[in-house]
Every structure is written in structure tokens, then in C-alpha cells.
Amino acid sequence: MALDLQPIWDCFRVLNETTGIKLTIFYDTFDRARFFNGFLTSVRLMAVCLVASVVIGVVGAWIQGSRLRVLRLVTQGYIQFFRNTPPLVQLYFFYFALGSYLKITSGNGIATPIVSNFTWAAICLSFYAGAFNVEIFRAGIEAVPRETLEAAESLGYSRLKAYAYVILPLAFRISLPALNNNLVNLIKTTTIAYAIAVPEMLYVANQIWSDESNVPEMMNVLLIVYVSLVGLLVWVMGRWERALTIPGYSPV
Amino acid sequence: MIANRSDFAVLKPFRLGARGPFRFTIWHGVALLAALAIAVGIGEAQAQAAAGKPGIVETILKWTPLLAQGFALNIAMSFMAMAIGTAVGVPLGLAQISLLPPVRTGSWFVTQFFRNSPWLVLLFYCMLLLPFELRIGNTIIPLPGWLKSTIGLSLPVMANVSELVRGAVRSIPFGQWEAAESVAMSRRQTLTMVILPQCIKRMTPPWMNLYAILTVATPLTSVVGVSEAMTLTGDILSSEARTELLVPMYLYLLLWFFIYCYPIARATLALEKRFAVK
Numbered sequence: 001m002a003l004d005l006q007p008i009w010d011c012f013r014v015l016n017e018t019t020g021i022k023l024t025i026f027y028d029t030f031d032r033a034r035f036f037n038g039f040l041t042s043v044r045l046m047a048v049c050l051v052a053s054v055v056i057g058v059v060g061a062w063i064q065g066s067r068l069r070v071l072r073l074v075t076q077g078y079i080q081f082f083r084n085t086p087p088l089v090q091l092y093f094f095y096f097a098l099g100s101y102l103k104i105t106s107g108n109g110i111a112t113p114i115v116s117n118f119t120w121a122a123i124c125l126s127f128y129a130g131a132f133n134v135e136i137f138r139a140g141i142e143a144v145p146r147e148t149l150e151a152a153e154s155l156g157y158s159r160l161k162a163y164a165y166v167i168l169p170l171a172f173r174i175s176l177p178a179l180n181n182n183l184v185n186l187i188k189t190t191t192i193a194y195a196i197a198v199p200e201m202l203y204v205a206n207q208i209w210s211d212e213s214n215v216p217e218m219m220n221v222l223l224i225v226y227v228s229l230v231g232l233l234v235w236v237m238g239r240w241e242r243a244l245t246i247p248g249y250s251p252v
Numbered sequence: 253m254i255a256n257r258s259d260f261a262v263l264k265p266f267r268l269g270a271r272g273p274f275r276f277t278i279w280h281g282v283a284l285l286a287a288l289a290i291a292v293g294i295g296e297a298q299a300q301a302a303a304g305k306p307g308i309v310e311t312i313l314k315w316t317p318l319l320a321q322g323f324a325l326n327i328a329m330s331f332m333a334m335a336i337g338t339a340v341g342v343p344l345g346l347a348q349i350s351l352l353p354p355v356r357t358g359s360w361f362v363t364q365f366f367r368n369s370p371w372l373v374l375l376f377y378c379m380l381l382l383p384f385e386l387r388i389g390n391t392i393i394p395l396p397g398w399l400k401s402t403i404g405l406s407l408p409v410m411a412n413v414s415e416l417v418r419g420a421v422r423s424i425p426f427g428q429w430e431a432a433e434s435v436a437m438s439r440r441q442t443l444t445m446v447i448l449p450q451c452i453k454r455m456t457p458p459w460m461n462l463y464a465i466l467t468v469a470t471p472l473t474s475v476v477g478v479s480e481a482m483t484l485t486g487d488i489l490s491s492e493a494r495t496e497l498l499v500p501m502y503l504y505l506l507l508w509f510f511i512y513c514y515p516i517a518r519a520t521l522a523l524e525k526r527f528a529v530k
């Protein structure tokens with residue numbers, strides 16, 4: 001690396017020596033590396049879940065407008081199940097219960113799971129947040145007047161095309177504030193991946209404070225990092241929301 | 253209301269959960285139970301064919317009283333956290349609309365901070381940084397794990413209630429404030445006699461929603477070692493040590509939460525509809 005950060009790290013060592021505030025994640029190379037890896041894992045998990053949950057929301061909202069009663073019923077069942085049960089228990093169910101069936105036993109008798117714990121966490125959290133997103137997009141779609149859909153149909157749009165080119169762009173704009181809230185929630189919920197030993201930030205922080213016995217410092221670092229990440233998301237989404245506003249139209 | 257002015261609205265108002273396209277009735281429950289019974293029955297037959305162990309239903313029923321105890325702790329923690337969170341959150345929310353800038357900014361900061369930090373991190377925070385007992389004079393008040401984690405859960409609840417209060421006060425039309433002022437009411441009188449009574453009605457549905465969120469968050473305390481329903485399920489599974497029990501047992505626990513939370517979600521929707529401004 002061209003930039004030499006060593007003086008900055010040394011500042012934190014001095015901070016420890018003078019005040020006793022023990023931020024090993026800055027001056028200890030090993031702790032710094034593992035905390036940074038934990039941070040990256042967290043961000044990766046968040047990014048995967050954000051995208052996947054929005055996709056689930058868009059697809060689910062489309063299915064909810066389907067003419068087939070069975071499809072609607074299944075989607076509704078999925079939404080209600082994921083909304084009304086604890087995400088942590090869902091995660092355990094996916095990882096321990098379903099994961100116990102998805103194992104390959106190799107020649108030496110050692111069973112290796114097909115799906116890793118990171119993937120299980122990503123799947124579970126995406127479905128959890130997706131259940132809320134379906135409802136949010138459905139409410140947005142309901143806000144699009146029936147006449148707009150009729151106009152699209154009269155121009156020869158198929159149901160899928162009308163959804164993709166006419167309904168969804170309008171619905172998406174009006175759903176954005178509610179979507180923001182849910183995505184912030186998702187970011188905060190990614191910490192439960194700790195429970196199935198995904199090496200994300202909370203998990204790594206736990207290891208560090210067990211080794212270095214600097215619980216208060218690490219807890220504060222964690223809180224600051226998470227609040228900043230949420231702040232970043234809110235800021236980006238706010239900008240996006242403003243960029244997407246329909247000129248001359250302000251939602252009530 | 254630009255949207256309602258023209259004949260051809262660009263977009264209608266956004267109303268989350270205003271219309272339930274479908275609801276579960278008692279018959280869906282019966283059908284689901286029947287399907288579950290058949291599925292478990294098949295597993296049961298397999299299990300008994302494999303070895304002379306007790307059946308799955310029998311095992312689950314055997315552990316139900318213990319699980320119920322754990323679940324009762326979940327509910328108790330949710331009640332307490334909700335009570336503490338509301339009791340602290342309402343004054344905090346009122347501080348957010350205070351006329352004094354430092355009070356306003358301070359309470360805004362506290363609210364945003366606790367609203368945006370993960371529940372699990374706050375739980376760890378309380379669990380590890382609160383003492384295990386409080387010493388006031390000569391009396392020692394023990395702080396067991398479940399009490400500490402209840403406090404941890406009540407922090408985000410407090411912040412959310414604070415936001416609810418602020419949002420509800422702001423949603424009251426400004427004309428009401430002016431009308432109260434014109435009949436010579438003080439600010440305190442306006443708040444307690446005009447604004448807040450209307451806010452209670454608006455706040456009830458989101459407050460109930462928050463309670464449901466809190467209830468499904470209580471299993472998080474198992475991560476920090478409180479023996480509630482989730483922890484007990486893990487204990488039961490490790491004491492039975494049977495892989496075929498994993499899926500039914502976790503599903504059973506999920507069902508407990510679903511049965512408790514789904515009616516709350518329905519009631520919230522019903523209240524929202526009833527209170528909706530036409």
C-alpha cells in the first residue's frame with residue numbers, strides 16, 4: 001500500500017497507554033485483520049440480502065396480482081408465516097433442521113454441509129425481509145390507478161410487460177419510503193447471523209473482546225459502525241428517492 | 253391532495269396493509285393441522301419402524317409443559333420491555349417536540365441512536381455492561397440475566413415509541429394548535445387536552461405492531477443465555493439427540509409464536525381500518 005497508515009495506528013496504541021482505552025482493532029495487526037474481515041462479511045451479507053429481498057418483493061407482488069387463487073394463497077401464507085414468527089427461530093430452523101438433511105457424507109464418514117452457514121443466513125434473511133417487501137410493493141401497486149393499467153392494456157401491453165414498464169416504475173416510487181424502513185431493519189437484523197457462527201462483525205467482535213477483555217470499547221465500536229452503516233443506507237436511499245420523484249407530483 | 257384533485261390521478265395514496273386480500277380463518281388452521289398430522293404421521297411410522305423409540309408426537313407432547321414455561325418467560329419479557337419502553341419513550345417523544353433546542357436535539361439524537369442500532373448489539377451491551385447486582389445502601393438488588401436482557405430489549409422499543417409520539421403529534425393538522433391558541437389555551441393545555449387525546453388513537457395500531465415486533469425479537473435473548481423457549485428447544489433437542497426431531501420441534505416452536513402474533517397482526521389491521529380517515 002502506498003499510503004502509510006502506521007502513524008495513525010500508533011496513535012491508538014498511545015491512546016491505550018495513556019488513557020487505558022484499548023482499541024486493539026487499530027494497532028494490533030491480527031485484530032485489525034480479523035475485524036476488517038468481519039466488517040467485510042457483514043457488508044457482503046447485507047448487500048446480498050438487500051438485493052435478494054427486493055427481488056423477492058417485486059416477484060411476490062407480481063404473483064399476488066395473479067389470477068390463480070392457489071398462487072395468491074401460497075404467497076400470502078409465506079408472508080404471514082415469515083412476518084409473524086421470530087427471525088432467529090427461522091434461522092435455526094433453516095440452518096439446523098433443514099441443513100441436517102442437506103449433507104454429503106464422504107468416504108471417511110465425515111458429513112459436510114452442502115449449504116454454508118453464510119448462505120443459510122443470506123437465504124433466511126432475504127426471505128424474512130422479502131415477506132415485508134411483498135406487502136410494501138403490493139400497497140404501492142394498489143396506489144397505481146386502475147385506469148393506468150387499462151391504458152397500458154389498450155396499447156397492447158401484456159400483463160408482465162405492463163407490470164414491468166408501467167405499474168412497477170410508478171409503484172416503486174411510492175413504495176420507497178416504506179422500503180427504506182424495511183431495509184434499515186434488514187441491516188440491523190443481519191446481526192442474528194452471529195447465532196449460527198457466521199464470522200460477521202458481531203461474531204468477530206465477540207472473539208476480540210474475549211481475547212483482549214475490552215468489552216466496553218468493542219461494544220461502542222460496534223454501535224458506531226452499525227449506526228454509520230444505517231446512516232449511509234438512509235442517505236443513499238434518500239438521494240435516490242429525491243432523484244426518482246415525479247415532477248410536479250408530491251405524494252400526500 | 254394533488255392526487256385527488258384531477259379526474260385522472262397519477263397515483264393514489266399509499267396505504268400499507270389497508271386491504272387484506274386474504275385472511276386466515278379457523279378453517280385454514282384446521283386444514284393446516286390436518287396436513288401437519290399426516291406429515292408427522294408418516295415420519296412417525298418411519299421412526300417406529302427404525303427403532304423402538306417413542307413417536308414424534310409423543311415426544312413433543314412430553315416436552316410441551318417445559319416449552320410452555322419458556323414461552324411464558326418470552327411473553328413476560330415482552331410485556332415488561334413494552335411497559336418500560338413506553339414509559340420512557342413517551343416523555344422522550346414529547347422532548348423531541350420541545351420548544352427548547354437543546355432538549356429537542358438531545359432527545360432526537362438518543363432516539364435515532366437507539367432506533368438505528370441492532371437489537372442484538374444492544375442486548376449484548378446490556379448483558380455485558382450492566383452489573384449482576386445493584387447495591388443501594390445496604391440493600392442488594394440482584395439483576396438476573398432475563399431482567400438485564402429485558403432492559404436491553406426496552407431500549408429500541410423506547411426509541412421507536414419516541415418516534416411514534418413525534419410522528420403522531422406532527423400528523424395532527426396545524427389548525428388544531430391555532431384553534432386551541434385562539435381560545436387562550438396554554439401549550440401544556442393544548443397538548444394534554446387537544447393534541448395528545450387524538451394522538452392516542454393514531455398511535456395504537458403502530459404501537460401494537462411494535463409489540464408484535466418485540467415479541468418475535470425475544471428469542472434473541474437465547475443468544476445471550478436466557479433460558480426462554482428457544483434455548484429450551486435447543487436443550488430438548490440435544491437431550492433427545494434424534495435428528496428426525498429437528499424439523500418438527502423447530503416448526504412446533506414457530507407455530508407457538510405464529511399463534512400468538514398472528515391475531516395481534518389481524519387486530520392491528522382491523523384497528524387501522526376503523527381509525528382510517530375517510
